[in-house]
């Protein structure tokens with residue numbers, strides 16, 4: 001696939017984060033969705049694939065302290081807090097499904113909110129950086145976020161997450177509901193963020209395009225990880241070809 005290959009300055013160069021998860025279980029009340037999950041998110045771009053209801057969003061929620069969990073989660077060797085506020089402070093950002101922008105606020109105001117933990121001088125510098133990495137958003141800085149197209153709003157949500165200069169960025173289905181050209185653009189942005197030094201963990205339904213930009217992938221089914229590997233190998237594997245791509249592709 002094609003994406004804009006211009007240099008991307010975003011990210012936390014030199015802070016190449018790794019996440020290690022062991023024996024993770026989580027769910028909703030008595031309903032356990034994830035059972036004894038283990039995964040390793042290395043630097044670069046890792047994608048989690050799987051059918052609806054497999055537990056992909058639940059995994060991101062559990063990692064970000066949005067639902068209770070048991071098991072071990074280590075970010076660069078240190079236990080990751082189970083409290084969302086602390087997770088953000090330790091350099092993890094989540095772009096949840098549905099984007100959660102403030103629709104009445106401008107693009108600029110939404111971006112500024114993303115830098116709430118960053119000291120003011122640094123926030124100004126980050127904002128300038130984000131604007132130069134997402135030139136489309138500079139043009140739209142004064143537009144109410146809610147009046148933008150779905151793809152543009154997704155871009156604002158990713159840019160807002162980058163305002164906190166995360167070492168690990170998690171994206172929950174960034175391409176959901178977008179036109180093909182915007183899907184390419186968003187996945188290209190995820191790739192460039194990874195190349196600029198922020199580790200990216202992305203949940204995607206768009207199997208073919210996601211594997212084309214990712215370094216590695218996991219396949220989740222019914223709350224368990226059933227396959228993993230380098231993205232090009234996974235794309236050729238029978239589990240992916242038969243379940244998601246059609247055996248002939």
Ligand SMILES: Nc1ncnc2c1ncn2[C@@H]1O[C@H](COP(=O)(O)OP(=O)(O)OP(=O)(O)O)[C@@H](O)[C@H]1O
Nearest residue numbers: 028031033050051052053054055056057058059205
């Ligand atoms: N708030 C909730 N309360 C109870 N059960 C939930 C809740 N959210 C999700 N579930 C259930 O947890 C399971 C996993 O859902 P999850 O959203 O993690 O799957 P997913 O792989 O992200 O799917 P999708 O691609 O459809 O978002 C499903 O059976 C779902 O019904």
